[in-house]
Amino acid sequence: xxxxxxxxxxxxxxxxxxxxxxxxxxxxxxxxxxxxxxxxxxxxxxxxxxxxxxxxxxxxxxxxxxxxxxxxxxxxxxxxxxxxxxxxxxxxxxxxxxxxxxxxxxxxxxxxxxxxxxxxxxxxxxxxxxxxxxxxxxxxxxxxx
Numbered sequence: 830x831x832x833x834x835x836x837x838x839x840x841x842x843x844x845x846x847x848x849x850x851x852x853x854x855x856x857x858x859x860x861x862x863x864x865x866x867x868x869x870x871x872x873x874x875x876x877x878x879x880x881x882x883x884x885x886x887x888x889x890x891x892x893x894x895x896x897x898x899x900x901x902x903x904x905x906x907x908x909x910x911x912x913x914x915x916x917x918x919x920x921x922x923x924x925x926x927x928x929x930x931x932x933x934x935x936x937x938x939x940x941x942x943x944x945x946x947x948x949x950x951x952x953x954x955x956x957x958x959x960x961x962x963x964x965x966x967x968x969x970x971x972x973x974x
Contacts, residue, residue: 831858832974834908836916839931841908843867844974847924859928864949865894867928893957895929895948897921902942905971907964909933915964917972935963 830846845858849869857868872878897904899921908916910932920939921927 834919834972834974836908836910836932841930841932842906842919842934843928843930844919844921845869845926845928847922863894863928863930864888864890864892865896865928865947867896867926890949892931893948895946897927897929898945898947899923899925899927900943900945902944903939904942904944905937905939905969907935907937907969909935909964913961915968917970919972919974933959933961937963 830849832844832846833840834842834844843858845867851869851871853871853873855868855870857866859865859867901923904921905918906921906927906929907918910916913933916932
């Protein structure tokens, strides 16, 4: 199951729930114009993916997006708007994937996690991130997805 989280008509995140599976073939969760492409593939034994290379091309990246694959634990994701105003939170569970696109976000580890993060590079910390204070725990609102 795929869930999209919107705020003011902008997609802040796309979540691939742990139960997602397709019988066969290739399914992409993201639109063709997304700055990261995330898909799921399932092929039978002896299926061949033709050898290929990717052409060199120039792409402009206006904002860094992230993909997190949660392998183990429980991760709370806190969403903020671009003015650092807290909006709401969600919880991610093992084998779920989140694609963070717009707005700002923070994380709290609820149960020890193992996760993989994927984002565009190169990464330059003083040019890529603006850090700010997290929301008071008493104001957390968990959104059911």
